Amino acid sequence: MIREVTLNDSTWNEIPWKFEGGTQNIAGVIAFGKAIEYLNDIGMNRIKKNDEELTGYALEQIKNVKNVKIIGPSDNKNRSAIISFHIDGMHPHDVSELLDREGVAVRGGHHCCMPLMKVLKIPGTTRASFYIYNTKEDVDVFIEALKKAIEVFKL
Amino acid sequence: MNAEYFMKHSGEIETGLSEEDNIYKENILDHYKNPHNKGEIKHNSSIRELNPTCGDEITVFLEIKDSKVKDASFTGHGCAISQAGISMLTDKIKGMNINDVKKIKNEDIYKMLGIKITVPRIRCALLSLKAVNSAVKNYEIRNN
Structure with missing residues (x-):
């Protein structure tokens, strides 16, 4: 993600935001939660x-x-x-x-x-x-x- | 639960080798275990080809004179299909004019192997032809 854009220049946001442009992997996060649940259920x-x-x-x-x-x-x-x-x-x-x-x-x-x-x-x-x-x-x-x-x- | 499911359904999968599907026929295994033309010979063209994803590797040595393949050999390792393929192909091209070698098609290789080549094994089957073609090309570049 960007911090500021001008006609001649741009600066990036801080880590981790600079690497997290766009929509986050929401489906992946939810699925990962379910996977952890599955493993914890089994033990x-x-x-x-x-x-x-x-x-x-x-x-x-x-x-x-x-x-x-x-x-x-x-x-x-x-x-x-x-x-x-x-x-x-x-x-x-x-x-x-x-x-x-x-x-x-x-x-x-x-x-x-x-x-x-x-x-x-x-x-x-x-x-x-x-x-x-x-x-x-x-x-x-x-x-x-x-x-x-x-x-x-x-x- | 899952294990039971797999056990129950695995019985329905058709397994084993039908005659048509058997790629490990006698001639393939013979060439794999007792390859023809294996080892480096005196050559004026040589090239190494590999299938990076599976590790099949072939180095071809050709001795070409008056546009004819006087002698051919290989070194390398890999699956039965790739190694039997180059064993057979080096037999086949000995004495051939390099212009005829260049005309060998993929289908000719499948026919030479005499087995049904499925998609995952295409690269194994054709590595021999790729290597021979590269070696011929290599020779032509250097001598023309």
Whole structure:
């Protein structure tokens, strides 16, 4: 927002107003309030517990899948509900495409961390994450889809 | 509640690979696992092309003499489609006149791969052709 405009000059308002020209994001503010309400209704501790349980369960299951290398800590203590992994001989985009065909949505690629991938000497990772709406059955579906994907590549 | 909803409805989604949709056919996997023409050769034109959003990367090496591709090779990494594509394309262009190489169309690449290319995989499929075309252009600029 501007403070003053003349024919030859203009001066800006103070921060934060100088960055807040136009109508504020009212819909976004209201939606954010609702999102906080939603999370508080469920309870952050419950969300954390669910995340930890699912991540721990998934890590245990994924360790039994041949050829899969987990990137990062091998337990759920020092990680959030997200697991990056790599399969030697399969590019992450092929892994994610094959998982997608089984109804499992993951992200594949270098996750905006190309230098890290270079250090790890891998082309990228496949990344599965869990949240309050996921169940142990979802993890089972994911693990089965992963085994099936590896079968396609006959590793 | 949400989890139940997803479980209930996930069964309705058609999954698995139909024969027509299977992009991981034997020939693709063969070329991906045992690529042809991989490694740097003696060349007089070379270029590196990438798909920045997915990290597919191909460097093409061409040895061109009397307007003909005497030899072709590549290095790089990426998904099965991009790497099988360049493996096949380097096979195909060996011995070809560069004017004929320039006439290779996107459709020819899809036909060469022999699989149904969906929109998200178009860039993977065409990276090989992009790299070869750039290498030919590179040669022409330097030699004309």
